[in-house]
Amino acid sequence: MQMSLKRLTSTIGVMLLTLGYVQTADTAAPGVTLPDTPDGTVVVVAEQLADHHPEIVWAALPESYRADINEITATFAEKMDPEVYDHAFALVIRAIEVLDDRKDVILASETFRSSGADADEIRNGLSNTQAYIKTLKASDIATLEGLGNVDWKQFLATTGAQMLEHAASIETEDGGKPLDDLETLNVETLDVTGDRATLRISSEDHEPEEVEMARVEGRWIPAEVADEWPQNIEEARQGLAELTPEKMAAQKTQIMMFFGMADGLIEQIASLQTPEEFDAAIGPMLAPFMGAASVGMMGDDEELEETEDD
Numbered sequence: 001m002q003m004s005l006k007r008l009t010s011t012i013g014v015m016l017l018t019l020g021y022v023q024t025a026d027t028a029a030p031g032v033t034l035p036d037t038p039d040g041t042v043v044v045v046a047e048q049l050a051d052h053h054p055e056i057v058w059a060a061l062p063e064s065y066r067a068d069i070n071e072i073t074a075t076f077a078e079k080m081d082p083e084v085y086d087h088a089f090a091l092v093i094r095a096i097e098v099l100d101d102r103k104d105v106i107l108a109s110e111t112f113r114s115s116g117a118d119a120d121e122i123r124n125g126l127s128n129t130q131a132y133i134k135t136l137k138a139s140d141i142a143t144l145e146g147l148g149n150v151d152w153k154q155f156l157a158t159t160g161a162q163m164l165e166h167a168a169s170i171e172t173e174d175g176g177k178p179l180d181d182l183e184t185l186n187v188e189t190l191d192v193t194g195d196r197a198t199l200r201i202s203s204e205d206h207e208p209e210e211v212e213m214a215r216v217e218g219r220w221i222p223a224e225v226a227d228e229w230p231q232n233i234e235e236a237r238q239g240l241a242e243l244t245p246e247k248m249a250a251q252k253t254q255i256m257m258f259f260g261m262a263d264g265l266i267e268q269i270a271s272l273q274t275p276e277e278f279d280a281a282i283g284p285m286l287a288p289f290m291g292a293a294s295v296g297m298m299g300d301d302e303e304l305e306e307t308e309d310d
Contacts, residue, residue, distance in 0.1 A: 034059040038197040038213040038220040039187040050182035052165045055156040062217035068233045072240070077148030079243045081252055085144040087259050091266075093137050098270045100130040102278075109275040111283035128170060135162045181205065196223065 032048065034056075035041055041060060048056035058066070099106070103126050106112055107119040139159040140146035168179045184204040191198045195215040202208040214226035265282075272278050 032056065032059070034219075036218065036220075037189070038192065038215070039189045039199055041220040042187050042199065042201070042211075042213075043185065046182040046185045049164065050168075050179055052161050052168065053157075054160040054164050055153060058153070058156065060219055060221055062219045062221070064217060065229065068229075072233070072236050073147070073150070073152075075237075075240045076243075077144055079240060079245075079248070080144055081248050082144040084248070084252060084255055085147075086142075087256070089142055091259055091262055093133055093142075095262075095266050096126070096129055096133045098266050100126045102269055102272060105272055105275055105278055106269075109278040109283065111279050128166070131166045132163055135159055135166070 032044070032053075034044055045056050045060055048054075061069075103123055107123060112119070136142065136159065140150040140155060141159075164179075168177055171177060181203045186202045188200040188208075189197060190200050190210065197213040197215070197220065199211045199213060200208045201211055212223035213220050214223040216226050265285075269278070269282060272281060
């Protein structure tokens with residue numbers, strides 16, 4: 001099932017926060033102009049995302065939001081310990097690689113079968129995640145030094161585009177694609193009052209839904225993003241203010257010890273050849289957590305479908 005239109009619009013808003021941000025340009029690509037109307041903005045953003053150009057999200061950001069993101073990124077790169085960041089990033093990458101490589105062994109184990117989780121869903125999820133991981137592994141943000149010097153415009157145009165292209169290739173249960181709605185989007189303005197607007201958005205596969213937009217510094221963005229931005233940025237600044245060299249040094253020993261144990265567990269999983277070996281070596285450690293993990297991964301049917309589409 002495809003994601004709802006309201007969720008699709010919200011996802012575009014979330015992309016403004018999480019996919020990446022260009023540093024200087026006011027246009028997303030040569031020949032692309034962002035309209036000064038709420039409906040026109042949504043249409044252009046949708047068209048560009050459908051064409052695998054996530055760099056369009058930068059054009060939709062107010063100038064002060066860009067400054068906020070650049071500030072947060074630079075401060076984080078300056079305060080974070082390089083060894084901790086680089087090891088954490090590499091650990092996540094390696095974990096996904098091993099879980100994907102050993103998934104047939106794990107999913108055939110008694111430990112997994114007793115969890116009640118859906119093997120096909122997890123198999124597909126791991127394969128898709130592995131594709132994203134390969135892209136991120138080769139990107140600038142794989143190291144703290146790279147993050148501190150990242151060209152976000154280039155990041156979006158390359159890494160972001162590759163990830164979006166893969167997301168667009170995933171087939172849903174009904175044979176559709178997650179981004180199909182973007183290509184048949186119909187946007188109608190119901191009301192514009194000052195810096196607020198209400199849109200009606202529909203597509204071939206969905207009934208119309210109303211979406212609220214807000215104008216900030218001449219840019220029309222999802223109202224939810226505009227309303228939550230100041231608090232989110234303030235919380236990020238407060239968190240970074242607490243990340244002092246003294247605290248980082250005090251916590252680093254424990255963090256690196258945890259990384260060492262995690263590395264050992266991951267490599268142990270990588271060496272397993274049969275489901276029986278997994279049950280004997282890893283099962284006793286993971287059994288108490290498998291049920292909870294499966295609930296978290298599965299959720300209800302609607303939440304699962306929306307997560308796959310995202």
